[in-house]
Amino acid sequence: MSLSFKRWLAAGVAAAALVPGLAAAQSAPVAEWQLDTIIQPSPFRGVHGLAVAPDGEVLGGSVVGQQIIGVDPVSGKARVIVDRPAGQADDLVIAPDGRIVWTAFLSGEVRAISGDALQGKAAPVQVLATGLPGINSLDFDDGGRLYATRVFLGDALYEIDPTGATPAKQLLEGMGGLNGFEIRGRTLTGPLWFKGKLARVNLDDPKVETFAEGFKVPAAANLEADGKVVALDTVTGEVKRVDPTTGAATVITKLNPALDNLAIGEDGTIYVSNMAEGAIFQVDPKTGGTHTIIKGDLAVPGGLVAVPKAGGGSTLHLADLFAYRTIDGETGKVTDVARAYASNLENPMNANYDGGRILLTSWFAGGVQMFDPATGTELGHVNKLAAPMDALMADDGHLLVLTAGGTIHKAALDGSAAPADQKPVVEHLVMPTRMIWSGPDHRSVYVAETGAGRIVEVPVDGQALRVVVGDLKAPEGLARLPDGRLVTVETGTGQVLAFDPETAKGELISTGLKGRVGLEGTAGMPPAYIPTGIAVDDAGRIWVAGDRDGSLVRLSPR
Incomplete structure (x- = not known):
């Protein structure tokens, strides 16, 4: 289970001098956002013996x-x-x-x-x-x-x-x-x-x-x-x-x-x-x-994504390691979709939504599972992947897989091997944990590069990546606000930041998550360990999963 990160860390050091810092993330705007704990912390991140x-x-x-x-x-x-x-x-x-x-x-x-x-x-x-x-x-x-x-x-x-x-x-x-x-x-x-x-x-x-x-x-x-x-x-x-x-x-x-x-x-x-x-x-x-x-309402909350409801409102879909769960965006009600060991669910650590599917990834299990968000029916499962951290649906019908090894590559939905001459979309990312499409044309993805402390834009056609913002303290999770800005969690500081992906102009949304996010892995595990989940619902509210304390918080614009 051990993974070596020396190559990725070396790449991050070499790139550090080229990274633009977040512009003007000042503390004043924090007053414009209200933090509410929707699901209270609990002691155990899974309990066993x-x-x-x-x-x-x-x-x-x-x-x-x-x-x-x-x-x-x-x-x-x-x-x-x-x-x-x-x-x-x-x-x-x-x-x-x-x-x-x-x-x-x-x-x-x-x-x-x-x-x-x-x-x-x-x-x-x-x-x-x-x-x-x-x-x-x-x-x-x-x-x-x-x-x-x-x-x-x-x-x-x-x-x-x-x-x-x-x-x-x-x-x-x-x-x-x-x-x-x-x-x-x-x-x-x-x-x-x-x-x-x-x-x-x-x-x-x-x-x-x-x-x-x-x-x-x-x-x-x-x-x-x-x-x-x-x-x-x-x-x-x-x-x-x-x-x-x-x-x-x-x-x-x-x-x-x-x-x-x-x-x-x-x-x-x-x-x-x-x-x-x-x-x-x-x-x-x-x-x-x-x-x-x-008892806790959540076990080991990780990746999080908000899916709009047909009649308005949003449902949050959560990778909770020992369960796949949904949370009602209005009531906070938690519902189990599937549980590990009691079903085919394989210890989900991250969750994304694309192509009408919930995509659950697990670097531990080495797989991506796809579910119908409305019924909870499993739609497919691709395994034998090398430490996948996140996934999206490529336009050609393949999975686009982000790995702990610092690559983005395509994988066939039927699990068949990639052609020998197929090259990764990108290599040498430093402990990436999240990716989302940059726009509806699916020409590029934004990636939270946790190990390098930056957000990058990666074209899917293999062209050179662009550094969106850097000098961040272990950013995990990535989502988009209704005004087009991106939000992420600095797990090193417990801050939630919003920034314009074109100008890097930033806003400090919250300083209240220190001790709630950023659960560290033991030696030999991916440093990001359990990806910290952040999502934005249809009302523009920000949700953050506390992988460290088992909580779920909501940040609402006043």
Whole structure:
């Protein structure tokens, strides 16, 4: 998953002296715009692994948010225990010695920190294992030996040295995606994500033995005190109790799809995470009654585009990483169109609208998905692309794809390979994150070149690009106001800027987004990470998605 940006950064340094700065972006016009928070911030940028601390606090890990967050199960109050970038936890466990141990999925590491962190004390992070891309789930056995699995970027079971002195030892591979598991004694019990079954592994003689089936996609399995298995189905949202001897299952309760992991407290209470909702639920093991401990309206809001309604008004279409969502421009109502893992949706990070289609891109999944904005029906899917950041529909019926590698190139809608002699429209852009057409003739696109701190105009016929404005602090997102000016978000400052694309004359729209936008990626990820979304609706209002805090704000001209 690592990408090198040395070439693009070098190109940006060389170009810096040629860039015209934004003209006259003064603070006075800010008073002419009103900022309203339409969707409130929430703590989790996706929540995955869970653990229950000795005092009953529920710990949740966030891979994309790169944090471990503690939540009071009574009040729902949240606090950061391990902050970004170190806290990148897909799964976590309290070790026998009191340490918090977790899997850093993106970095391919198993990490640990002293239990002092639970008391709010500073402590160094220890790396126990490296070189394990996509390391996913982990647990200790009763004797203090540590085991972990890879599921999506590999399929293997490892023993991990809890001291970090020796490398990880592979025990099994090709199990079928052994995800969130628990160990009791020397028996590991967990789900096989890709096989729809539950399985156990005797760790003294590692072999996979299945004992239950009938799941769409089982995400996690934990053990109750009596040995019964509680398992999640991420597709159906069901929380099931399974007899480990017969495999017979009963449904305890049903939640929304995109369930990720669970933990069981000392009193038998079941805690379940939902990555698409940034939520942790409390489930009564006897009655199946549920209580929401914490929840967000959005998960990891990224690219955003406004689509006019036939009768007036606009609908916002949002790439929310674990979901494709719409937001009503008048009421703020959030509606799910599709959820990752519960459908074919592939972790959307950016959203555009062109040719009557919503275009969702994901550099992580390497694809572009197309949807009908009215019905939510998927219209097509182009994959095996090299880290796509954004897409438009070219006039010749191809996709125009913007990549993290700094190119714009055409891709066939049927996924067929490009001709050997086909050249990119442009190369050597520096971490571009957004493009929009410069006009209805589709002769060129405006591109937010985040790594170079500038907006450029790129002709689609391959002619030389034009620098529209520069000297910006990590601009992400790009949209057009009714008067023809462009707007972008300076993620480095939290400012929203408007500027004339011909003269670079600018207006400072807002200074109020610092801490809301510009979520940083961990080492080896594209620096822009989750593209910050900005859109303009039919009334000329500006909408900005808070990829850092999970909010959605609206800027309205007074």
